[in-house]
Amino acid sequence: MHRQQFPNRSSANDNQLPPEYANIPIDPVVENNLIRLKRDMGGSDDLIMRQIHNTGINTAAAAVVYIDGLSNAMAINQYIFDVLDYSLPRFGEDMETLDAGALAKKLLNGMGPIRTISDLGLLYKKLLSGEAIILLRGHKYAYSADIREWKGRDVTESTNQTSVRGPRESFTETLRTNTSLVRRKIKDPRLWLETVTIGQLTQTDVTIMYINGLAKPAVLQMVRDRLSKIQIDGILDSGYIEEQIEDGKWSLFPTVFNTELPDNVAGQLLEGKIAILVEGTPNVLIAPTQLVTFFQSTEDYYQRFFYASLLRVLRFGSVFISLFFPSLYIAITTFHRDMLPASLLISLAAQREGVPFPAFFEAMIMEITFEILREAGLRMPRAIGQAVSVVGTLVIGQAAVEAGIVSAAMVIVVSITAISTFTVPAYSMSIPIRVLRFVFMGVAASFGLFGIIMGFFVLMLHLCALRSFGEPFMAPLAPYKQTDMQDALFRLPRWLAFKRPDTSLEANSSRIRKS
Incomplete structure (x- = not known):
């Protein structure tokens, strides 16, 4: 060590x-x-x-x-x-x-x-x-x-990041247990650890882990410098560290990836990235990171490549549904009714007969109600939380339609939108999507499809301007790099994916050693 x-x-x-x-x-x-x-x-x-x-x-x-x-x-x-x-x-x-x-x-x-x-x-x-x-x-x-021994949680299966196929172990709150879980997967002496103490009162050990020769020295030094500048009384979770070292501090999008799966961390280290482990938390930070990383699941690498690619495309499609479906419904039913077939337009008009609110307020009522139920389901005891959230959604939705507050079509739109949000593997990425959904609903109610298109352009400009420890957040899409596209929107078979991403050193970019 x-x-x-x-x-x-x-x-x-x-x-x-x-x-x-x-x-x-x-x-x-x-x-x-x-x-x-x-x-x-x-x-x-x-x-x-x-x-x-x-x-x-x-x-x-x-x-x-x-x-x-x-x-x-x-x-x-x-x-x-x-x-x-x-x-x-x-x-x-x-x-x-x-x-x-x-x-x-x-x-x-x-x-x-x-x-x-x-x-x-x-x-x-x-x-x-x-x-x-x-x-x-x-x-x-x-x-x-050094004769430390304290009670800690055993290595168990993750309840937040589940998979059908793959390792079941997840990180715990003990730093040395977490480093050993990664070392069990990467048995190479070039896997280096550096530890520093942060927190005036908590004296929390923070360890950076990287593979020497794969991680870029400039990025590694940037991680060291940002950690060394942290002056705070206490560190109780990796979120304290993430908030102070990430780029784009005013952006909704996280520029540091976090996970509690050792195999995920090992895979990121093999791509030249750097892991930051914090004593007392099972969430490990990964830097630098890209937008596409938040839509990739560790299970993608344990399934056959065509099935993994299909699921990945499904996730990206679900993100667009979650982000734009309510705003498109509002824009079309408010400003662009001529885009709908006559039969569908008549059906929607019949459903909205007697509804006192415009489509925008309908969507806002249902979206806010669903967010309240989602938050209540998370905070309630597990034995009743899931039942309350599901039953509450069904009962409130049906009662709202029967009372004439919202239309049945709006309940369907909001339900599909909410379900699509859960397809994102990283919970930290689903939060900005949920927030931006309300923004797009507002511009759709004000400017129609024109507002949605302009909002999408502004969003793309913002994402392209973001950096994660000096690396482009939208890579390999912008700037486009053909060699890195082998594991971006799709996953190529392993016998074709012979190049590491641009986050690793160019001298060691090959995954395959020549004999």
Whole structure:
């Protein structure tokens, strides 16, 4: 595992430590350190401090400090205390004669790396991260043992990104578990990790993962720079990071992709992209990203290519239905009735007889009602949420038609539109589509088809202007690149897809190694 601080990050990491503790040295008297720790942490019950007296005097020869629930108490008893009991000087001997290096080697045989701590700020950082702290009398340094262990959610199937065929495992809230899930899929020493701590109070570990030689150095450095500029009290989810590093901060469209599937992350890394993993969240960020990525499912690569291509075209068609279907209905029934066949026009007119609202207000009433039901279904307990959303939609729709508030055709339009939204694999992309649907409904009610066409042109100009870490958001469509179209709107068979996308280094753009 390649763990290092970002270049030029030493000062930034020091600033992340509590300022009142930075550069405060470790006291050679063990009891003074214990008193300071207990006072600073308010005598918290989960702060465990165990002293060792074996020098024949009252002062402690050593002490082990850890947080109950974050450190492995059994391993501390088995490895640390047993080693200290046999390694500390006997009665009458001076603690300063103790060889700390030899002691560290003995401890290392049963645990992870032993790190030297020179100030109180770093001590708190290690202690609150779950490491055990070893204090020795007469020594101006403390030592931390990476013996973390806390309860976490098991690796289970994702409930947000489901697939019929493919791996069932998903990320958890434990950072090291998530990195191991990716390493199990990419067994190459060029898969590098770099970790930095962000958050003045939460001290959250954030890891970037990339394949050396595939990721573009300019993009990688841009990710490092944007992470290093984050100054915030706490990071509780990857969304905190995403909002501060993405391009187009005022755009509705996300320019950073997120997923909780390890196979999705592995596939993106193989294309030269960079993954950002955050401690405490199962959602992993991918940068850079393109618009077409949000409409691609991992299941596309586990099915035969023609079936995957058909499903991908179906998704793009569903997006257009979700975005434009209500606005087209409003524009045609309000301004362009001559475009409809006479029989259909008569049927729609008969349905709208007695409806007091124009088509625009009809659509707004039904769309807002459906959004309320959707949100209620998400927030309610799972046992009743789905039933309430489905039953509520059917009952309210039928009651609205019978009451003459909306027409039956409008209920059909809104239902098809809502169902089409769920075909988008990435939930973060369905949100801007739902918001823009209301915008297009407004321009359709004001200007008809002309307003829809002009709105579509403005939308395309905005998407073409977006960048994701310096890469075009609309690539490979704009700018158009023929080699990258092999996995954009369609998926070519694997024996023809021999080139990586433009997001990878040109020197390693081939997927196939020549013998």
